[in-house]
Amino acid sequence: MDPIMIEIGPLTVRWYGFLITAAIFVGYYLARRYVAAKGYDPEKFEEAVFWAVIAGVIGARLVYVLTSWGDFAANPISALYIWQGGLAFHGGILGGLIPMVYFARKNGVPPYVYLDAALPGVALGIIGGRIGNLMNGSDTVGRLTDWAIGYTWPAWATGFPGICTSTGQLAWGFCSGEVVRGPVHLTQIYGAVIGLVLLGLVFYWWRQKRPAGWAFWNFVLWYSLLRSLVEEPFRLNPLWWPVYLNEKAGIGFFTATQLVSIPLIVLALYMLYRMGRSGEEAGA
Template sequence: MENTIEPIDRVAINLGPIQIYWYGVIIIAGALLGLWLAIRESERRDLPKETFADLVIYAFPVSIIFARMYYVIFKWEYYAEHPIKIFAIREGGLAMHGVLIGAVLSIIVFAKVRQISFWKLADILAPSLILGQAIGRWGNFINQEAHGGPVTREFLEHLYLPDFIINQMYIDGTYYHPTFLYESLWNFSGFIVLMFLRRVNLRRGELFLTYIIYYSFGRFFIEGMRTDSLMLTENLRMAQVVSVVLIFVAILIIWYRRKNGYANIRYLDNGI
């Protein structure tokens, strides 16, 4: 019967007083896979093999901090009353746009210190970022968050979803849209697109900017289905506003860099 459905245990490993949650395991797995891909590509693009390993040492914790800060700011009414919960990252609550802000700032500083083109680093990282996002959404699945509005079990079955996904979408007596899955599939598709575009030899910087446009376009529509959106105002979802701004800014940057001759170097060209 429906009321006997039990959610997947959020704890992956229980070592007595130490508990390792699936959310963290999945986020780290996505980051490590993305790092591996970036390291492989950096060797082909004439960068020292330790470049991205060094970058991630700084960028990963900075991105997590920004992701949490972003989320907490827009949920401040709750966290002001429960300040200790600010540090309960294992329960979820990492905003992807906060990750992007932290990652971009880290790359800018790292590129300046190492005297490497920011755009070259960002282009190499673009497929890794969207792949990490695709994997990371499954952490939301385990936590039963980032879902959409109510649906019937029949609706989910008509999507030909496996039972473990359908059952995990049964929350407090109601089935919900698996918007985590929609975004994960959108991002996996984006990963394939970006890997193909590497061979097209776009102008430097445009692989990363294509990632921004692609991700933001899908996020805008999927966000409209969610029930847990961070709100800018009563009627404006923050992620949708940011997505529109990012698309506009990315297109503007592409136009500006081409117009002023800043994008003459191609992705496959040598040099840093």
């Protein structure tokens, strides 16, 4: 795949950067409308979004680099090359959450209103990020598989240098031209589908007569579940707790993301239970 969307003279626009930027702007538009519909000043929301985007990108890149240091150790400066892809969702959420909560309190708005408002942008970012990963080539590469859905990268597709040497889990198949050759799980598409499902669910949660934060914790719950079951088992990531590995099918448990998702799922279920109980008591 080709990571470059368009080149005009010295200007190069990459798919990854373009799609993430588009997700931010569309997400911001939808969030403003949501905040206004809840009776709060959307103009004050702008500052929160500005700093949340910056902190989110920094947090996402920092966590990705720290958990994939083997890919950057030889050339540490490449950790700054965000346009090439490589953002950790959990780091982005943590980084963006802090300024969102801070500015919500500063503006006299319940923090959950801002967090709920930001969800479409997050879902769009997941979609755009995964499509950008796909165009980058071997970014978020899938495991080799003998399943019928396995995809073989075309000969002209390029990827990131080092992908074949940093994982150490290629038991069969082979590497060539920086990209894994042989049928692989197209995990970039799996991830994009997860984002699309979550986007639809966010609009459904928005319409429900539930307290602020209901959409946010549902998003945390369902993203963690879907990522852990639909995408992560098939990605060629190191197994931090190697409970199961089927190299021919291309399935593995547990990666760092799957392990982190377990407490997040428990926390989300607890928060949703509390909100549900509060709603029942208020309606009694």
